[in-house]
Amino acid sequence: MHHFHILKTSKVSKETNDCINIAFEIPEHLKHNFKFRQGQYINVRRMIGGEDLRRSYSIVNAPSEGIAEIEILVKRMDDGRVSRFLNDEVQLGDELEVLEPAGHFYTSYHPSNVKTYVGLAAGSGISPVLSNIKEALYQEPKSTAYLFFSNRSFENIIFRKEIDALAEKFEGRLKVIYLLSREKHFEDELFEGRICAGKLEQLFTRFPEIDPAETTFFICGPSEMIKDVSEYLKKDKKVPSLQVMYEYYSAPDDEESREMSEEFKAIPNIESFVTLIIDDDEYNIHLNSKKESILDKALKDNLPVPFACKGGVCCTCKAQVMEGEVFMEKNFALTEDEVERGFVLTCQCHPTTNIVMLNYDV
Ligand code: FES
Structure with a gap:
């Protein structure tokens, strides 16, 4: 599972009137953790008003540029508490909590390709x-x-x-x-x-x-x-x-999502015991299939589950089903292959069997 680290900003510059460009310096001992592929993203965490807020931002630079930094662009959203904080308050040299790079919006390149x-x-x-x-x-x-x-x-x-x-x-x-x-x-x-x-x-x-x-x-x-x-x-x-x-970069609110909600209405109304494997430790939660998602219930029980968007977009809450079955409401992040291999977005998951086991360490 990926972890948050404290990184110092090495560049904070206004890109346009509503976007800021922030670079993070990667210290030597974290170089391995922050090795990234083109098109991946990082999550930035900030406690605002006592709430643990996390947002995903795509990395702008490319690995081949050989830069010892990770650079992101943050668009200021009027209703975005994290984006407002990053645009209005962050200064050069400030320290922020950043999660290791993730995502699979990339393809493999080879020097002999003519594409x-x-x-x-x-x-x-x-x-x-x-x-x-x-x-x-x-x-x-x-x-x-x-x-x-x-x-x-x-x-x-x-x-x-x-x-x-x-x-x-x-x-x-x-x-x-x-x-x-x-x-x-x-x-x-x-x-x-x-x-x-x-x-x-x-x-x-x-x-x-x-x-x-x-x-x-x-x-x-x-x-x-x-x-x-x-x-x-x-x-x-x-x-x-x-x-x-x-x-x-945000969950679509369209026909497809609504259709999936109809599917959600059709899942059985059951009580379920869910075991979560996080960093080699096992945690148990108990929830009703029709109520909150597995991730929301785990957060309510103060378990150390990874998350960011909670909208089925960023993939941070990914886990693999080891036992039982779940229904996933939305998925804008996992590939077909990952879904076939039993990966799910736990922020979108509801149990459909009485016993479920999910592994976050994969
Ligand atoms: S938290 Fe982003 S997909 Fe679940």
């Missing part, structure tokens, strides 16, 4: 997409990448300087297209609007050298955008599922 990668990012969704694109460019000298990045206005383009410098450094291998959703794009109206299936169709017409079926896509942005473009790529453009990679 095409397309990043589709909206606003703060740029972080894990940029990390992946950078790693592809560094690791695969014969591969090319496109970045279609939408922001409200030119002033709001996140990491514009870094992205422009990257396009210059990898000239001929990286093409960057900025789309503006609330401003005129003076060069070409194709580059106005948001990323959606229709816009992607237009972009493919403009860049005919991109063969979608042979391309790997990295998508991060609002849930409607992810749903729209990933379905379009898989159904209309016949892109194999493994080449359409996406990362949610």
